[in-house]
Amino acid sequence: MNPVFSDKTKDLAPSAIREIFKSLTDPEMISFAAGNPSPQSFPVEKMSLISQDIFQNDYVNAFQYSVTEGYTPLRELVKKRLASKFGINYPDDELIITTGGQQGIDLTAKVLCNEHDVVITEDPSFIGALNAFRAYNTRLVGVENEKDGINVEKLEKAIIENPYCKLIYLIPTFQNPSGTTMSLEKRKRVIELANKYDKVILEDNPYGELRFEGEDIPTLKSLDTEDRVIYCSSFSKVLSAGMRMGFICGNKDIIQKVVVVKQVNDVHTNIFFQILAARFIERYGLDEHIAFIRQLYRNKAHLMLDELEKTFDGEIDFTHPQGGLFLWGTMKSGMDSSEFFRKAISEKVAVVDGKTFMPTPGECHSFRLNYSTPSDEQIVEGVRRLYRAYHK
Amino acid sequence: MNPVFSDKTKDLAPSAIREIFKSLTDPEMISFAAGNPSPQSFPVEKMSLISQDIFQNDYVNAFQYSVTEGYTPLRELVKKRLASKFGINYPDDELIITTGGQQGIDLTAKVLCNEHDVVITEDPSFIGALNAFRAYNTRLVGVENEKDGINVEKLEKAIIENPYCKLIYLIPTFQNPSGTTMSLEKRKRVIELANKYDKVILEDNPYGELRFEGEDIPTLKSLDTEDRVIYCSSFSKVLSAGMRMGFICGNKDIIQKVVVVKQVNDVHTNIFFQILAARFIERYGLDEHIAFIRQLYRNKAHLMLDELEKTFDGEIDFTHPQGGLFLWGTMKSGMDSSEFFRKAISEKVAVVDGKTFMPTPGECHSFRLNYSTPSDEQIVEGVRRLYRAYHK
Secondary structure: OOOOOOOOOOOOOOOHHHHHHHHOOOOOOEEOOOOOOOHHHOOHHHHHHHHHHHHHHOHHHHHOOOOOOOOHHHHHHHHHHHHHHHOOOOOOOEEEEEOHHHHHHHHHHHHHOOOOOEEEEEEOOOHHHHHHHHOOOOEEEEEEEEOOEEOHHHHHHHHHHOOOEEEEEEOOOOOOOOOOOOOHHHHHHHHHHHHHHOOOEEEEOOOOOOEOOOOOOOOHHHHOOOOOEEEEEEOOOOOOOOOOOEEEEEOHHHHHHHHHHHHHHOOOOOHHHHHHHHHHHHHHOOHHHHHHHHHHHHHHHHHHHHHHHHHHOOOEEEOOOOEOOEEEEEEOOOOOHHHHHHHHHHOOEEOEEHHHHOOOOOOOOEEEEEOOOOOHHHHHHHHHHHHHHHOO | OOOOOOOOOOOOOOOHHHHHHHHOOOOOOEEOOOOOOOHHHOOHHHHHHHHHHHHHHOHHHHHOOOOOOOOHHHHHHHHHHHHHHHOOOOOOOEEEEEOHHHHHHHHHHHHHOOOOOEEEEEEOOOHHHHHHHHOOOOEEEEEEEEOOEEOHHHHHHHHHHOOOEEEEEEOOOOOOOOOOOOOHHHHHHHHHHHHHHOOOEEEEOOOOOOEOOOOOOOOHHHHOOOOOEEEEEEOOOOOOOOOOOEEEEEOHHHHHHHHHHHHHHOOOOOHHHHHHHHHHHHHHOOHHHHHHHHHHHHHHHHHHHHHHHHHHOOOEEEOOOOEOOEEEEEEOOOOOHHHHHHHHHHOOEEOEEHHHHOOOOOOOOEEEEEOOOOOHHHHHHHHHHHHHHHOO
């Protein structure tokens, strides 16, 4: 049989990153390619204690079907945290638990976008979101991302030129892949534009808890005046990525529609780990653990940046993230990013080709580096290999 | 802001069943409405032991991102079981782990169906699947389900009349909602029709392990001669529903496309419970535990059927399931099923209105009863209440 695929999925290819991830089996390879949190960031002992407790005292709830919206105590705890830490408490909004932050992105696109509608994103942007939008056959329009976030003049131009734009997808804080953070001034402009042109914004903030220097900048959602910002995030970088748990919060009508499509997508998110996460927050809070993770990533980010700047001495321009997992290099020589990727692999160090993150194909001289997963020794040696690759 | 929803989702409503489930808060209510496995079917102690082991010895794998296809040892164990128990070993097929059986249904529709394409189903059929298909704006065509399965003459007629039929969705064994099982003769005819008209079949078999009387009948997939059957199933009824774990197996090209859309849907299924399920099968096997569940449901099904037949004495026609969780009553008086549903609720017993399971709206005199969740006492008392409701 020769299967005939739907128009929306027929041209889709697997994410290049997941494919790299699978092929990194060479034990000699140093990987700066992952988007993984450090294994040290999993609070295993505390989770184990809570887990035993659930097996003993709450196993019926933990193993039976549950409601699509998510475990009520967890939803309440997350709402509280969003209000106190992120200024997010729009009256009448709704918050539900999703199967990773990824599901929130996928289902928001599903409920808002017809095929051929436009989704505007930063250029570069998170490949998982770009591919989720592509899988509904939307058309992506990228807008230049600068060191202080998206270029707002170009964003306005893109909005005007694309009347069928249904969604603006942004990662304002410690952006993936670039590591940049949008300035407060630009955030205010973005909200003004959404209001002026009657657009919905999806604010993706999986790294917002991981600031290791500088001052917090208000989320887009906290600046939202007309309930146009849908906010999604994840527990992947603060408790565990493997448990697949995130949340999405915003306009009640939109979130209720997301609940309906989540019901037919996976019924509900793994309920054992929803209970576990709620107990963790109740018992231990998240602040102490997050402080530990911030310190861990601060050290790794500084080490990698110091090594890079010392080694490349201005030949490559690097962003200076104040949090999150990634930084972004742009080669002043104008070397093609795919060429650099191949040279790096041949030197046994893996980066992600910047083209991976482009909403539409084009020239690229940039690449993404991750500092959360490699050890300190790997960071030092990996940067040396990158230098050899660049001068090959 | 007034959100504008996509064409595919704008008319979608939440599943009536999940809504009933949420509103069953009256402690006096006896519910025959759920689709839940019995809490006694969760092997809690064994799962707890394995869980402690994972926390001690395998936590990095259990909490980190993993591959979209699923945990390799689990995939291999499931493949082995499908081959030995269900005759499923089509060469070159692929099997992946999904977030519940529901995700397999959703994503298969996504990769195969354009908006306005036709999906043919049994009438009645599983509401979760019907709504998953609706959420891609497909058109549903129902074909009468008889006591020995779908009417194959009407199925052929439906195929001929609907050239844009991309998928035939069937639950041949212990069907939800009717409890019927398709005869071997009909299964062979269905495969012939799929071959003749070049169609893809999605065989959903979440209850196949739960036969408590009669002889196994080969799966459609085991009769598949041209690799046109995609087979999906779930661990919900044999280990735990709350962990959300299922699998889908079939034509490699289709499954690889499902992997691509799963990657952007939830990246991968909760990996802790994938490891746990694999260890469970390795250490204990599933047969002993499933034998226990079968005995449990045999007793409950017999009790409910005996009470129903004794009480209603031919006024209502009941199916006689040989496995699974459900039976189906059809009222000879021609009472409207929604009227009966309301009368039952007023007598404090919950059933599911048969209309819930109809692919397209129409008259209905039937309802679904679940026997796996209520206690024996509730079954006896609930049937009495049903009688009072019917004669109200």
